[in-house]
Amino acid sequence: MNSNELNSNVRLEDDLYNYVNGEWIAKAKIPADQSSTGGFIDLRNGVEKILLKDFKKMLTKPSKDELLNRAVTLFGKVLDEKSRLTGLNYLLDKVNYLDSIKDEANFATALYYLYSHNYPLPFNIGVTEDMKDATKYSLILAGPSTILPDTTMYNSPNAAPLLNVYKDMVLTILAKLGISNANELIDKTLQFDMKISKIVKSSEEWADYIKCYNPYDFNKVCELLTPAFANLVVSCYGKAPEKVIIFDPKFLDNYHELMADFSDYLAWAKVNLIVSNVSYLSEEYRNLAGTYARAISGAKKMSSVDKFAYRLVNQYYDEVIGVYYGKKYFGEEAKADVISIVKNLVESYKIRLQENTWLSKATIDKAITKLDKMEIKIGYPDKIADKYYSYVYSPNQSLLEIIDHLTSIVVSYSDAKLYQPVDRTLWVMSGNTVNACYNPSFNDITFPAAILQAPFYSINQSIEENYGGIGCVIGHEISHAFDNNGAQMDELGNINNWWTEADYKNFQTKTQAMIEQFDGLPLEGAKVNGKLSVSENIADNGGVTSSLASIERIKPNCDLKPFFINYARIWCTKARPEYTKLLLTVDVHGPAYYRANMQVRNFPEFYKAFNIKETDKMYLDPAKRIIIW
Ligand SMILES: [Zn+2]
Structure with a gap:
């Protein structure tokens, strides 16, 4: 995008976002294979193009x-369309194996085989850091995901048309594969899916991730789930743990009801197995299998085979590719400059905490301890994690077999961690990712090389622009340590209350105000969900606050116009209406328009920079303005 195009039809004082981005948005065309364009997405495309x-x-x-050669060879396997179809029999054999399982007794015997061969199970297990002791790993259990992207969508008028698209897609694929009783399979699948939708969490419920921590006695889980679970766990992990962390207890409580008609599960497993694997067989199958996803996102056609290949390879070799990208395209000079910005942000955050007026000294000290302990990861890791060395496959196999094999390695590598200590040097985002993150279990922040480019950051941008861009993003990630979830975890990444009662109450009042500030804001005929997006809105708020404080330290009283203009620019997005509505339902991030326009109204610096008056649309009554951190 041309960053100098400012929209003269809109007054900045009335609509900062459209003043900065409107002209570009009006002209921009969303590529047919995408559901949105601009900002982050353009940068992602740029990185993808280079790689x-x-x-x-x-x-x-x-x-x-x-x-890297293993990644590139896999990339070549995807492009070699003729060889892909040789995986057809492998898929059909896998599907047919499910016919040998007739009832729960067979299922119990076959459970480990099904798990270790990547069959869809009626529950998901995995290994993650224990939320109360982040030096250890825990076994977690959750329900399966639903066909519609969120459980709340099942009651909407969109549910039936979307599920019909899914149904037609499945019927077409099954017919092409020559699978009989297709109608029965899809009907039972949809029946099973409807039952799942009633017992698993909605996106809003998932957003409150502290509530995922429900430790259950291992024997109790076996009782509620199936006695076969004990064998499965011993086969996977060598021995049973004392407890299992249940992410959604409602699912576990209703598991028996879900499995009341065993043939529903079998049909669902068959359909899921097919839908998630046929894309590896040919471009024709991939096009078919993407029909439903496109109906949801609004994209008009599937992505090119090149992009598909690149993205697939990234699922297995992300860090390998990220280190390659970082070494080749991210300079040491930029890294040193970004480190100095991060240090300034952390120091400013500390000063703001010290000067905080709504917390007691005891809580302030604990917050500073958490900030001091925060680890910072910039660019890409010094060394590639061990696991990538075991991602070996035979290039003579079909793509589908290779993917199945690699997936098994990924799963067993993750499973093997259960009784090992947690390695905090691991990165959760690769260097070629255009994003940044805070990992609550590690209490660390990661800024991959790929996000460290304009408009977020450039050595050629002004200091004001860089602080309006990457400065706010850095402050955003730091603030996740102190958002509604992060506030419940300590400096070691454990759920632990470090607040005085009165301070925490104050914080909850502020959190509630943030929920209300965003809840119900209109967009594309839908509304922002204040609860779903509260953690991100608190982080945005803290991001702007701390970046403003940071620039004040190095360039006091500077003109902040370029700061706010670049802040609005980083959110520049044009999305298809279907996609906007989808994100409003499932995304913990608020819509780009409000991340810019609603958030800046909270800051006196914004009013001062542009001389915003009461009669301007960007004006917000001072009593309604919120600054938390
Ligand atoms: Zn965030």
Whole structure:
């Protein structure tokens, strides 16, 4: 996008976001294979384009890096369409195996086989850091995901048309594969899915992630789930743990009801197995299997095979590719500059905490301890994590077999961690990712190399622009340590109350005000969900606050116009209406328009920079303005 196009039809004082981005948005065309364009998405496309070009070169001129070559060879396997179809029999054999399981007794015997061969199970298990002792891992259990992207959608008028698209898609795929009793399979699948939708969490419920921590006695879980669970766990992990963390207890309580008609599960497993694997067989199948996702996102056609290949390879070799990208495209000069910005942000955050007027000294000290302990990861890791060295496959197999094999390795590598100590040097985002994150269990923040480019950050941008961009993003990630969820975890990444009662009450009042500030804001005929997006809105708020404090330290009394203009620019997005509505339902982030326009109204610096008056639409009554951190 041309960053200099400011929209003269809109007054900044009435609509900052459209003043900055409106002209570009009016002209921008969303590519047919995408559901949105602009900002983050353009940067993602840019990184993808660079790496696609490099990957294609490496297909004929292999790199000296063995891991990278494995990624590139897999990339080539996806592009070799003829060889992909050779996986057809492998898929049909896998599907047919399910016919040998007739009832729960067979299911119990076959459970470990099903798990270790990546069959869809009626529950999900996994290994993650224990939320009350982040030095250890825990076994977690959750329900399966639903066909519609959120449980609340099942009551909406959109449910039936979307499920019909899914149904037609499945029937077409089953017919093409020559699978009989297709109608029965899809009807039973939808029946099973409807039952799941009633007992698993909605996106709003998932957003309150502290509530995922429900430790259950292992034997109790076996009782509620199935006695076969004990065998499964011993086969996977060598021995049973004392407890299992149940992410959604309602699911576990209703598991028996869900499985009342065993044939519903079998049909659902068959359909899921097919839908999630046929894309590896050919582009024709991939196009078919993407029909439903496109109906949800509004995208008009599937992505090119190149992009599909690149994204698939990233699912397995993300860090390998991220380190390659970081070393080649992210300079040491930029890294040093970004480190100095992060240090300034952390220091400003500390000063603001010290000067905080609504917390007692005891709570302030604890918050500062948490900030002091926060680890910072910038660019890409020094060394590639061990697990990537075991992602080995035979290039002579079909793509589907390779993917199935690699998935098994990923799962068993993750499972093997259960009784091992947690390694805090691991990165959760690769260097080629255009994003940033706070990991509550590690109490660390990560800024991959790929986000460290304009408009977020550039050595060629002004200090004001960089602080309005990456400065606010850095402050945002730090603030996640102190959002409604982060506030319940301590400096070691454990759920632990470090607040005085009165201070926490104050914080909850502020959190509630943030929920109300965003709840119900209109967009595309739908509304923002204040509860779903509260953690991100608190983080945005803290991001702007701390970045403003940081720039004040190094450039006191500077003109903040470029700061706020670049802040609005980083949110520039044009999305299809279907996609906007989808995000309003499932995304913990608020819509880009309000992340810019609603948030800036909270800051006196914004009013001062642009001389905003009571008669301007961007004006917000001072009594309604919120600054938390
Ligand atoms: Zn965030």
